[in-house]
Structures are given as structure tokens and as C-alpha cells.
Amino acid sequence: MDYLSIVVALAVTVSSIAIIHLLTRVKKPCPANLPPGSLGLPVIGQSLGLLRAMRSNTDDQWIRDRIDRYGPVSKLSLFGTPTVLIAGPAANKFVFFSSALATRQPRSAQRILGGNSIFDLHGPDHRRVRGALLEFLRPDMLKMYVGKIDGEVQRHIEENWAGRATVTVMPLMKRMTFDIISALLFGLERGDTRDTLSGEFARVMEGIWAIPVNLPFTAFRRSLKASGRGRRVLEGITREKKEKVEQGKTSRNSDLITCLLSLTDEHGERVLTDEEIVANAIVALIAGHDTTSILMTFMVRQLANDPTTLAAMVQEHEEIAKNKADGEALTWEDLAKMKLTWRVAQETLRTVPPIFGNFRVALKDIEFDGYFIPKGWQVLWTANVTHMDASIYHEPAKFDPSRFENQSVSAAPPCSFVAFGGGPRICPGIEFSRMETLVTMHYLVRHFKWKLCCKSDTFVRNLLPSPLHGLPIEIEHMTSP
Template sequence: MDLSLVLALVAVASSVLFLLVTRARQPWQRGKLPPGSLGLPVIGQSLGLLRAMHANTAERWIQDRVDRYGPVSKLSLFGAPTVLLTGPAANKFVFFNGTLAMQQPRSVRMILGERSILDLMGPDHKRIRGALLEFLKPDMLRLYVGKIEGEVRRHLDESWAGRRTVTVLPLMKRLTFDIISLLLFGLERGAVRDALAADFKHVLDGLWAVPVDLPFTAFRRSLKCSASARRVVTGITRETKAKLERGESSRSSGLIACLLRMTDDSGARLLSEDEIVDTAMVSLVAGHDTSSILLTFLIRQLASDPDTLAAMVQEHEEVAKSKGDGDALTWEDLAKMKFTWRAAQEILRMVPPVFGSFRRATQDIEFDGYVIPKGWQVFWTAAATHMDGRIFPEPAKFNPSRFEKQSAAPPCSFVAFGGGPRICVGMEFARAETLVMMHYLLRRFRWKLCWMENTFVRDPAPTPLHDLPIQLEDKAASP
């Protein structure tokens, strides 16, 4: 158990005990609460969930609650009374209900900023989301394929070629960080990008830590590295603004330029500097961490799945044959990689990078005959539908053919990218990044797992055993 977690629980217990008891009693006067127990004050069921995630039994932990209480139950997580909702109907309720606000852990808000898209609602959320959609619209994504390809090829030349073993997860994290920082900021290789990458490695360490600023904790280190990264991002924002004013940069040169160029009808800038910096910080995390996990687990799957590997290699060889020697990949080429993306979706179903998320009820609301009191958290998890055998038969079996048809599962069942008005704006970007990387990786290398144990932990993101070391063979060097 993380020492900071224990210390934090002790530190806050006395201050919130009365609040929790009060919250627990009042709703009985409003309606029928879901079955379940809030458990011990402050602690609730938090430690049990964290232990299950670390032991990779979180899906079983959720299913045990469903078996005991049904698809709707109450509990206490991270110091707040919570309602767990499971199933496609529950997911739809969470994604499309305007009275449920995003509820990020306090640690996330302190590290990534208070004005990020993760916490905004209403017109503020619409403004920021609109800016991101402008940056990630299809016409813009077409322009990014070449930049992604350049980073991928350089990465494989420098970090894979000529090596007998590599450790996949940290390499994927660095690749996806390099790609997103280039597209966000136009930040080329060099000392600034290296320093920002080093900061973000530690920023991520504390996103789900207990937000108590004590020496030698992951949270303290994350706060320090976040402050350092924000100074860099602020500097880039101001430099980009100056370039735009001098006509030395364009709207399409990166997300920062795109955000700075957004104005209202009167010509006033839509976003403040703080909003731009917060948006960039969240985009850096979302744009590289989840993609790196997807790529890592896809590589792990292919090492022990020769049929899928052969089908995927064939698909990419056919794409390569349709092009001239040395021709760059295009958006149209990516559209031909259908089997690869189906395999990636199946990885996202089985190992979603984000286990679940929280909302907060802004007023008393009802679902399935139960009241969810104002101020309570709502917790949903991808595993509740992803691993439901009634929705996805034999859910533990890797089967990309599940995604041959768009309507293969009920709406709001496959929720790796969320859903509703807050569905991930970077879905198509993640697809492009994954397909370009797999195209060059599959055509250049073969690999084997160094460790045959097929295990991983969630901390809170899924991490394979020893970060997935593999034995590598360069196809060009093979007889």
C-alpha cells in the first residue's frame, strides 16, 4: 500500500466524517437509494478496488458487486458516496445525461489544471471541445499522416534497428509523446522536447495519487514536474502567438496556433492563455498515454497469435505493394488497414486503457427506480460491458471479427472511447497513429516475448509484466 495513501486517509478522516454521515442520511428522505453499503467512513471500498486493480482482478471485483447487488449499487470511493452503474443502458444514461458533470480526482485537477476540458460543462466545454475538433477534423488529420510517419520511421531506426531486445512500453510512450508534441506545438527533436518528455513521465505518475503534498511522494513529484511542463507550454504558447502576429505561423501549424486563432464574432480570442495551457496539458496526456498502451498490448498479442499476425502482415504488404518505392503513406492507405484496426479495437475491448470514470450528480436524479442524490459520484466502467458474455460471446477470447460490423453489439456497449457529447475527440487520431506504427513495425521486424507470463497490473493504467521486454529480429537481416 502506498504510504501517501495511508497518511492521507488518516489526515482527512476527522474532517470529512461528519460530512459523509450527513450525506448518507439525507437521501433516504428523497427516494430509494440503491442497494449496497458505504462501508467505513472515508475509506469505503476504495482500498478494495485499488487492490483489485493492482492484482488485475478489477473486472471480477466489479462483477462480484453486480452478482450481489445488481447493476446499480451504492458504495464509497475515494472519500465520496458513489453509485456504480453497469450495463449498456447505464452507460447511455451516464454519457447522455446533462445533469451529470465530469468528476476528476482532485489530483488530476491540481496537476493538469482547473480549466481543462475534463471538468468543464455547458458553453465552456463546448468552446474547448470545438477547438479540439477543429484541430482534429478530417482535413487536418490528412495533413498529419506524413508527420506521424516521419516520427515512426525515425523512432524505429534509432530505438529498434540493430537491437536484440527492447522494452516495448517505455518506447511506445516516447514515440507517442514525440508525435503528439510535434503536432501540438510543432516541437521538433531537441533538448526542449526531451525535457518536456521527462517531465511528463513523472506528471503521469501522480495523476491518480492521493492529493496530499508530502515530501518524497509521487504526488509531490508530479506537481513539481507539472509546474515545469506548464512553464514550457506557456512559453511555447506565447512564442506561437508572437509568430502568428508576425505572420510567421499559420493556424494549421499545431493545436496551440489553432486555439490562438479561434475568435468570436467581434474578433476577440475565445480562449484565455490558462485555458490554452490546460487544454494542451490534457491533450499531451490523452494523446500519448492511451495510444502507447494500445500499441504495447497489440504487440504483446501478436507475439503469441500467429494467425492474427499473418493476416495483419498480409494486409500491410498489400498496402505497400499498391504504392511506389518510397512513397509516403496517405489517409487513403490507412482506410485499407481494416483488419489491423479491428484487432486494435479488440485489444481496446479486452484491455481498455481507462478502466472507468466518474461523474457527479448536479441534482437529484433517478435511474432504474433508484435515486442518485445531488453531490454523489457516479462510477461507470468499460469492463462491465466489454467482458459481458451476453454482449460479447466468449469475452476472454481475442476475436477481431467481432468488429466486422458496426452494429455487432448494442449501443453503448463498446465504450473504450467513452460516448455521447464527451466521446473522445482523438479517436481518429489514435487510429492513424496506431495504423502507421503497425505498418512499419510489421514490415520490418519479428519478435518474441521474453516473459511468457501473460499478466499485467493496473496502476491505474494497464502495465504488462516488466513493461513487455521482447526479443527482436530485423527482417532485412534475416537469411
């Protein structure tokens, strides 16, 4: 059977299942106070419209059109599930702090990551795994790793930027963040194992948000197989490190896996199983890789057309560099002085949040803003609506890092800046991302000038934002004073 026949057979099967479901389901009476809106066509709902908007970078307008029509709370159907879209700081706070809502990953991600992922754990299990990860991600632990990050960044720039006339930023940022995470999370030095894991990881990411159809020609199948191979690599690394921990031949601070293997409770029992360590090491790799590489890519994009901000950043970093010897690595104290650079990063995250939004699922019948949300329905929150709200951020379309100066955003309502999420599930890797970003920008702005190659300065959001052609730029090497 050729691929076309398989596709046709699959389409007929899915359609038949949908029709049978519609004909045989028992209709339950709907409460009178469901949110306004429509669930649209069966199975399809509004999914295609949202995906088209994201790929054309009009998702923000798509969401706003719904809000203008129905208000900040409305019902729709996305990816085959009844959904309630809620928007605004109060909605964000409700999503982040309500115990009646649980995270819901796409089915493809669930199958690829497995059942021990922190993304899909709730209650005591979530607190146990999150607490273990935070043992490694505490600032007092991370400050020991600044030098290693510095070395990875300098090596990356020397090999991939120096002596080049043009570079494509996004793939380079992705490879650099992968190398940093491999070194710090898995203790992998450069070599065959790191290169193998990098290739498998790239294939995992191609299908992690794909339609979960496990057929030979699908991105999901390739991703699923790559996940299995990558998992086996990490299982081997975990076994080796476990032996060293048991023999007392390694330090708990060596890397994330060693740290997690070393954690015990009050009874002397290990906090995490080997399976949980591997699953959440994969999650840490995915979560730490994409968001930070996107942030740094869009900072480069912004600075190409913002000479005032770039000049101020150069001055900040030259002040730090003049007190250091040639080749001397940055320290935690140096990063604390990069206040302007982090404000630029925060404003970049406000204007182009890496995560469009996320889903929660109602664990029971709940109510928000006077509307009923039935058990099992999805709740969708989005970052852009809040970040571009003129009642919170004056002239929201304007790039203005001073918004984050002297805690000026503290006057805004809680949950107004949600680039890292919020509540008990706020991203545990904020400080790790901050370290990577500050170290990288220190070397880029001091050693290079650049301009965009593409006249059309656009980007698309295929779930995650991606600039046109990966952001090719022309670069000029500068000699620092």
C-alpha cells in the first residue's frame, strides 16, 4: 500500500470514528451559564483557524478578535476537546494557582516524554520531583557553574562566529544551549555521545507537537523512535553515574543527574527512581533548550535595529570587562551587574514570549468569572494578551526595557508578566536561563556588530516563534578596547 492510500485510509478511519462518536454519544444537558461562543464543527472545532493564525503570526489578533466578540471568557473546541479561553491577569492567576486545574500536554508530547515527566505529575508527586530539580537549580548551586557556561559560550563563538561574514542565529543558539545543558545537566564532555544525543534530540523536537499518528512516514513516528534511542543513551549515562555515586567517586554538584541520584529523604531512601531521573532529564533538556535559544535569537534580532539599546548594553559589558584579565571567566558577581541586559531580555520575553500559552484540564466542575467550566474541559491561557494590554503596559507595541527598571512593573496587577508562567508550576529554570543569556550577550555585544540579511523582519509561530529563515545576519568582528 503506497503512502497516498495510507493517508486516505487513515482519513476515512478518523472520520468514521468521529461520526460514530457523534451518533452514539449520550447528550448531556448543558448548564445555562457556560461561557459564550461556539464549539464549532465536531472534532475540528476551531483548531485549524488557530493553527493557521499561529503560522501566519496573527495568533494574537485571532485571540483578540475572540475577546472582542465574546469577552475575556469564551468557549471553543481545540484539538478535539471542548475548551474555555480565558485572558488577563486575573485569568492567569486563576490558572496558575487553582488546585482544580491540572497541566495537560499534547498527546504526542505525553507519549514521547513518558509518564514520569514533571509536566504530567500532580500533587505530592509533582512537589517531590520539582523539589528535587530545584536542589540543582538553586542560585547558590548555579553560581558554581558560571565558569563552565562561560567556557562553552566562548568556545562556541570562536568556532561558529569568529572569522565568518554571515551566520544564521537560531540554529547556532540551539546548538550552543544544547551543549551547555549537556555539560551541566548530564556531565557530557564534547565527543561522540554528545553528538549522538544532539542528533536524537533534534529528531525528537521535530515531532513532539505533531499529530500522534504512529505511521512510518510521520514526524511523530520519527520523534518517538528518536526519543527511545535518546532515552537509552541517558539510561546508560545514569547507570555509570550511579556506580560512581555508590563508590563515592563523584561530587553531588557535578551535574544534574548526579545531584538527583544523590538525593535521599529522611529515611535514607532515594527521592527519585532511575526512570524518573531519565524522564525529567529529558524534560529539562527540552524546556531549557528552546526557550533560551529563542530568547537570545530575538534579542539579536531586536538589537540589529535598536542602536540606542545596543550602545547601552555595550557600555554595561565593557565596564565589567575592564576589571577582568584577558581570558578570565565571568563570575556570579559579574552577572549581577548586568541589570540593563536582563531588562532587555525581559522586554524581549514580553514582546515575543517563547510560549504562546498552555492548556490546563478541569479536574472537577469549576467556575470562573461567573461561568461554569465542566470537568474534563480544557482551559487555555495565553501570554500575548496580557503582555500587550495597554491598560497594563503603556504603548505595549513599543520596545522599552525601562518598564522593568526599579521594579516599576510592581504596580501592575499580579500575573501580568507571565513569560515564565507562574504559581507552583513557574519555570524552575529561570536562573539557569538568565545565566546562559547574560554570559552569551556579554561576548556577542562586545565582539560583534551585525545587521539583518532579510529585508522582511518577520517571524512565524509554529507553536514556538521562529524568525524568517532562522535569522541570517551579516557580522563584523570588533576589537574590544
